[in-house]
Amino acid sequence: MTTKSPGTSTAVPSLASRLGTYGPLLAIAVLAVVLLVWAPSSLSTFRLNNLGRYCALALASMGIGLAWGRGGMLVMGQGVFFGLGAYAMAMHMKLEAAGPDGVPDFMTLYGDGTMPGWWEPFRSGPFTVFAIIAVPAVVSFLLGYAILKRRVKGAYFAILTQAMAVGFATLLVATVKQTGGFNGLNTFSTFFGANLYDPGVQKNLYRLAAGLVIVFLVILWQVYRSRYGELLVATRDAEERIRFLGYDPANIKLVAFMAAAVMASIGGAVFVPIAGIISPLNVGAPASILLLAGVALGGRASLFGPALGAIAVSYGRSTLSENFPTQWTYFLGALFIVVVLFLPGGVASLWPKVRSLVHARRTRSSSVRDGLDLDDPIPPETGDDLRPAPDMDPAELAALS
């Protein structure tokens, strides 16, 4: 399990460097205790339900962190993949509510009561779970292959994904007889047979969402320190150089894009039973942008930033928009402006700054006392998950674009 970077391979890693490597894992464990032990026992059902929704959104945001923060692909349409998973799950639950051979209620309301054939497989639970993972993977593969292989990137990529979200929401609204249109899908009764009105089931749904966040944090931690994670960051920072080294950047990015899509889809799938509704409002361009807000706030390239940022933004949204509905939009707008302008690495980039400040002061005072302490330089490379994103280096970016 020990990854040895060339600098530290000579000696047994010190406690500090080991903490730098496994510290994030420790932080994940703390977060797991907070989310899975503390929260269910001390929050009310209503608040827990809300937190569950935030966790579902956090899953999508973590995918954005992978694709955008680490891969440099500004995905402005993750609502599409969130929606694919959510609608797949909602269709299954709708069919469950309708009973065997039943037809979802809205189809008789808006249409003639006949069900389109592509709904039929979603009666099966296992198929639904399969579809939640396979459909976004296939869609993102086709889309990503088409545009990444053609070296469409940067703003083009962002605009295309945003257009995709707009198109998807429009399509959903237009197909009222097949997807419930603007109202979306709602009024479910059971989740794989479990009664949704049972508080115990609700608590377990929350545990599912929060548990998935923890699981994906561990997966992402492992991915970020893997060879692929390094390659992804390298592609982000110097795509041409990676190409010259013999890799195909399109493939590297495609994997991240697909992973982000699947994560968003899983987030959508757990969002539906907790929220009890999925509608085009949850998947369109504004929803996709809201997902980005959390990632930008938390720190796009960091491990925890996207997840915690998403939870913070969702919490802020529901608290602020309850009390001051109009102020929320100002707040969100200001958040984008202030964070991107002044803190492009997000809140996560504050920590290394503070630490290096403290460290600089300490080394300065100790170097006065003991002479220069060469063994303990300011460690810019440790704790790499919390580093400010290297793509903020203006000179490099200017040279690339």
Added chain:
Amino acid sequence: MDALTTPFLTGTATGAILLLAALGLTLTFGQMGVINMANGEFLMVGAYMAYLTQQVIGATEISILVALPVAFVIAGLLGMLLEVSVIQWMYSRPLDTLLVTVGVALVLQQLAQDVFGAQGDPVTSPDWLGGRISVFGYEWPHRQLFTILLALGALAGLSAVLKYTSFGRQIRATVQNRQLAETMGVSTRNVDRITFFLGSGLAGVGGVAISLISGTNPTLGTAYIIPAFLVVVLGGVGQLRGTVIAAWAVGVVTAFLTDWTSGSMAQVVTFTLVVVALTVRPQGLFTVRTRSLA
């Protein structure tokens, strides 16, 4: 014949509005790499200027003509304000301007909603735009013809500025090679600022045209920003010729698809077609050939 002329003519009018929205985008994108998502809100500002001038002047006959320069200047100044206050700090990371301007767009929308209300206000078109002209059996509203003339006028004006004035030469020089332009004594900072003024002002003019068709609305810009961007990308960034053709093509294709299916399906199919077109020609229909890698 009617089945062909109707979508063709209405589509051309839609394309004209898209062109007005996209001209500013293509200038700022091509020249500075800045993606201004708030450009749609300048359309909205233009529409509200048309409404306000109508309230102030009263006479609908001339108010729309007064509104055009007013909208151009006000939207232009707002664009310049955006450049001075936010964008100029971000030239080193163009992709991030996209997010910042999303924030600006949200603030502007909410501001319009607080000032003018969420409902939106009607703008009465003057009598001389109320008529219709018969084209191959289709009674074409004057308003649409006016929109097209407006877009063509703006295009002609912009091309003339770019081609014949020394300032236009500076813009073109900056688009082609910023560093070299600087060494030749062009103040690229000023050029950036004025380009923002021009681009946002043109969007404001487009907003006046929109207000005649659908009135005002705080979120009016959101419907146009994505199609306008697709037009820019499809036409080739920084290419006026490409933008014109792409705007017209997107407008007409959408109109035909709307005629055959429905408005929403047309939008979906048009977006898909643009994406397909981009996979075939990633740099857009027209492009400046360079040897740069990116």
